[in-house]
Amino acid sequence: MDRTARGAAAALVGAIVFLVSLFFLLPVPILYVPSLLLMFIGVVIFGVGSAVAKGFDKNLDEVTIQCYFCKGSGRIDGINGKEVCPRCGGSGVGRSDDVAKPPS
């Protein structure tokens, strides 16, 4: 199960929890407060699940983006030969605001 399917499943579970709370628990006076709590939880699960399904946190997984300045080597051709890349400090890892990203 990839993360898109997990997100969609979570969104579905959240929607079911919300609807069950709304139509079956809310009309019962003694379950009024718990049903409100469950509806809230359902909405949160639905929101997080659909956000994961859309892939909003994709760049959290891509921690190994190559530095575009040195092409991931950590070294550049300077005046006195090879120098440490000023962009990534020699790590070769790109920053989250790098424009050049590998195809995902």
Ligand SMILES: [Zn+2]
């Ligand atoms: Zn670099």
